[in-house]
Amino acid sequence: MTHLSTFADPKTTTPYQRLADLGIELPPAPPPIANFLTHVIEGNMLYLSGQGTREADGRMRTGKVGAEISTEAAYDDARLVGINLIAVMHEALGDLSRVKQVVKLLGMVNAAPEFRDHPKVINGCSDLINAVFGEAGRHARSAVGFGSLPGNITVEIEAIVALKD
Template structure:
């Protein structure tokens, strides 16, 4: 099953790729490696999920925000590649959690993104990862995730 079919099977659809909020690109390609700039939990209605995890937002809700962030990463990749079948594998994620000073469940939150990528790409979605807490994130978003992705050359695809 293609990544697009797996996304549809999860009752989801790709969103328009978010516009960068600064002087940078959503994706920078170097050879067959894509560097995806940090994405956040922007939903289909244009709502950016905000708050401090551990105070305003539960771990479970932040997990869902990280999952949504994974969908936004795929939207950015689809816009850049034209077809998610060109994704060979996810190499690394760096996840940031806007958390209270005593919060300790950063990995559980960022698992929302990691679990989603595995649901869509199977073993090719498994990656190296860091999950850290920060005092704040742009626009007070709950999570931000950046990705490094290996792709197949143009004209090749997985499945």
Template sequence: MNIANHDVAAGSPQDRLARLGIVIPPPPPPIANFLTHVREGNLLFLSGQGPRETDGHLHSGKVGADVSVAEAYAHARLTGINLIAVMQAALGDLRRVKRVIKLLGMVNGIADFADHPSVINGCSDLFIEVFGERGHHARSAVGMASLPGNITVEIEAVISILD
């Protein structure tokens, strides 16, 4: 299937991003000894990203204590934008995204926090807004005792791509 025929009626991912007022930043650099993505065949594996602003600021704190579910949802959405930035850098054209296959969302929550799915919906909702039906995915949303830099969320993804 060629890229031009794969766009859905509502426009390309770039069109949807523009309508949402989202400008894709450069992809965040890795914070340790790993790659931001690895392609194997028609799969693109995206390393975990966090809620990094374009100025480098990382949102941190424990969800359920110093960070509300609504704030953490926004952090997961920002993390989704950073994942899209990695996709854009890896693929050159977001129309090459055939399908978002799987997300793993990790929430830095207090011990009795139980609303992880509502937080990770920030990324899931964004992917559906940007990629339409191709953005629907399998997902895990889990709690962690801590995350690097005490960030609120970390999300990784597996993407199927078109050549």
């Protein structure tokens, strides 16, 4: 489990430079899996639909956290979801520098009933968002457990983002 909680200096680097420093190449934004949009822009707000654990090759990471999936593996899954959210932001905005503030994340964990570490899992996404966007990545958040998620994915996360004028 690699924690990425240090905040980058937004005055000296761009989100793209920070992604490169982390060794991350953005994949294409994952397409929606049903009848919905991946994002909606309303005014200066970007609303991102829930993204899951889709690898760049289309494979999905699946399983019940706290049963067959460890907290550490699920943290990595949440980090992958963060990469997918950033890919959708890039597609929606054309330039990640348009992000004024990541306002809120809703993290959903496909958890066994006795699992209690939902926040530790969703930290995988939060740590990445903070590392890529610096102070503009600091966000409000909910981390909750669900009895199941679509396709048995381990983690799904949605986001609300404020945009620069």
